[in-house]
Amino acid sequence: MTADPHSGFVVAAYLVALAVIAGMIVATLADYASLKKRLERLAARTGRGFDAGPK
Amino acid sequence: MRTMPNYANPADFLRLVRAAAPVTATITAILFGIGLYLALLDSPPDYQQGETVRIMYLHVPSAWMAMFVYVVMSSAALGTLVWRHPLADATQKAAAPLGAAFTFLCLVTGSLWGKPEWGTWWVWDARLTSVFVLFLIYLGIIALWQVIEDPGKAARLVAVFTLVGAVNIPIIKFSVDWWNTLHQSASVFRMGGPTIAMSMLWPLIFMTFAFTFLFLTLHMLAIRNEILRRRIRRLSMLAASASEAGIPAIFAEPAQ
Amino acid sequence: MKQSGVPLPSALGALLLRDLRIGRRVGGAASMGVLFFLCLVAITPFAIGPDLALLARIGPAILWIAALLATLLGLDRLFQADAEDGSLDLFLMSDTPLELIVLVKCLAHWLLTGLPLVIASPFFGLLLGLDARALEGVAASLFVGTPALTLIGAIGAALTVSLRRGGLLLAILILPLSIPILIFGVAAASGAMAFLMPFLVLCGLTLAALALTPFAAALALRNGLE
Amino acid sequence: MQIEASALSVERGGRVVFADLGFRLKAGEALRVTGPNGAGKSTLLKAVAGLLPLAAGKIEIAPSCDVRRAELCHYVGHADALKPSLTACENLAFLAALLATGAARPGAAAIEAALQRLGLAAVADLPAAYLSAGQKRRAALARLAAVFRPIWLLDEPLTALDPPSQAVILEIMAAHLAAGGIIIVATHTALPIGTADLALGRASGP
Structure with a gap:
């Protein structure tokens, strides 16, 4: 990448893209983790084993 | 004898996700690898815009995703209204935030791409x-999801709004274009121009597929989250009514 | 709440905690104010035209009017929700003065609606082509002005608590009262040289609202009981 | 502790709900207010709670103290004062903090004990929206156990409750009376605890 005066904008664009995509991935996985935890706590309380899905 | 897996049934769908998610995730990674390599290293800078054209490889795919996700959401909305299937509800709700994120990415990269000029x-x-108005519609849909407690009712109401939005998008597109030409603004900016050199086409194709597979993977995982969220809500209500009736909640619960 | 025997927060602390919690949970309207603010700002160029030079000149006014409407139209449920489920009666029976309860509810509303507006205004200002200095002016004036809007709006909310469609009436009642805040707010936001004078007057208005409106709102609530 | 109302009359919306009403309750005594719907049972309770202005007459508490009458009373009306998105525990914790008087700030333990007493321990951390009508009613009544106030004003506390829950409520009421408290309860059902009766007929029109 030649030292184009505007290459700063390219870098910024790719950083934003990385942030947004990483944000989406992390949010989805974190949501899954908390849901699984709540589900296990609830399933334990209602006395019913429950397959909360993989991972 | 295991019956044909009916992916409309949430339990079967969870098994599908457990199998398919890793596969699509690796495909996404591969596509991103190739796409980024082509986009950043292997393609020439544009003779006019110079390096900033590389932002196109993010901007155009995310614009395409903004529309694609809305189409997915609209078809899920039809699924909700016509077949009233909880999986369609989950599909619809899972798509909204992802669509909003892609639209936001499209707006930011568009702004960064245009700034030099x-x-x-x-x-x-x-x-x-037009993409900005689409972003407002996405935010409206997410807000509507957050306000209605009962998931079934929320899904049906949001489905109606999504379809109404779908009908209005072309109208908005036309009127915004006309509005733009009416007030002939100072700088008419051609987004990427009609003809793209072949060498620029390949990175664009790979990046677009990479984005699409990223969405498919995240969408599956998000649908699974919605299924679990609904199950938690139902179990909580069962727990409440069970203790009301004074009997411990040990009865089997159909895996609906 | 699972603290071990530690006494609960004071009534006002508990009220603030409760309102913030309700606002953020499903069904809460925390992000509505910002979205309404964004929509108002977004539609203006469609009416005026995409010419950034023109938009930049009237940008602060657009942002302020949008903030004013977003705040007022978000206030009608401030007391109505409590009146409907019976909490309002209990507010009156608490040893904590109603005026302080009104103040805490306004603080909770401002944290959920006003503050996000202030944080978002610089970004929305970009849509109107405002330069950095104008963005600062708008953010500063909104930061000082929106509390006054919430406080004065609370009087309207208290007056219309028992009405079915109180939302619009609240705006009709309170818009005239918020004209001074609007005048000095926009003046501070867009004033190139004279930023300080309107800004200080705006601070004065807000402090006056802080001191007086709780009494008016509490009076309205007490007399509105049926 | 004694509360006395004399020549009481209250108007709502220009209509005289009841006029020239009087009663006197000493510590440990209860008053059952009966009468057809619209006879003013709720209005009387709200008037005693200080939520409604009195058209005529007065309500006095002896020994007189500078605390507002409202701060000495618990009022449980038809509405449960529960926020659907908050859990039963969060709702009660807020109401306890709101209604606690003087230095006696109830701790989290008192909240759990109150929920336990009303049989709501299992659903304490579920959103109130998921609770049944009976559970919501018990959650509303739980504030009686969580925070002490001498005078209880209960508007049909036993409706929507099943017999075992009604027994718990009556137990709590009896305990309050035994501890020297005063209860005014509007209800249609007979109460096993000894109460004076006050029948509100159709008020003679203005």
């Missing part, structure tokens, strides 16, 4: 403005 971060260019 416009001198400001935002210009009411016809296409960017």
